[in-house]
Amino acid sequence: MGAIRGLGTAVLAVMLLACAHAPADARPRSVGAAQGGSQLAMTVSGVAPAPKAFYPFCDKNPGECVVRGDAAAFVATPERMAQLEAVNREVNDTIRQVTDLEHYGVSDVWGFPDDGAGDCEDFALLKRRKLIALGWPSGRLLMTAVIDQNGEGHAVLTAVTDGGDLVLDNKRDEIRPWRSTGYFFLTRQSADAPRQWVFTAPPTQILVALKRANGGVGARTARVASGQR
Secondary structure, three states, rough: OOHHHHHHHHHHHHHHHHHOOOOHHHHOOOOHHHHHHOOOOOOOEEEEEOOOOHHHHOOOHHHHHHHOOOOOOOOOOOHHHHHHHHHHHHHHHHOOEHHHHHHHHHOOOOOOOOEEEOHHHHHHHHHHHHHHHOOOOHHHHHEEEEEEEOOEEEEEEEEOOOOEEEEEEEOOOEEEHHHHOOOOEEEEOOOOOOOOOOOOOOOHHHHHHHHHHHOOOOHHHHHHHHHOO
């Protein structure tokens, strides 16, 4: 995923400005380890902009962007957890990592790696499709946008389980609790409305993360959007 531009920095900054001026009790109160907290599940809030290539993907693959299965009734049994491990490893072992620019000649495209090659979001989309085919409900498998340890934009798949939110990542075969990844979590799919995204961190923290990852573009865009220079 092409750094933070996949989220649409200007759009994100404008939305964050509105959120940042919301009452304190309307904002998420805590976030995970890379963000200073320790809870098992992410705290989500608001309506966030989706990565710009997400909606073209949904338009091309409408069945992938609807509610499938009963998330409330689903139980992540040991057998289900073994499916997570198997699918994560299988996709990581069989798909070759290439950037969208190398693959398609453009900076950001979401799709299935049917030709055996793809970017981080393509790995995540394929894992999601395979797990849904095995009976996982869509509301337990959420596409997620993060900033990695190198300050680069990255996409992973979050599996929402009874024991907490787990991350399936093309960078490693080990499935880790979200707070143990070292990533900063920006936004993810809504569990209830797959075409909608939500924030996974307080707006002020996201602006700081964007500034650090994007050479100050996030904060600069926010100042311009608010009429400052």
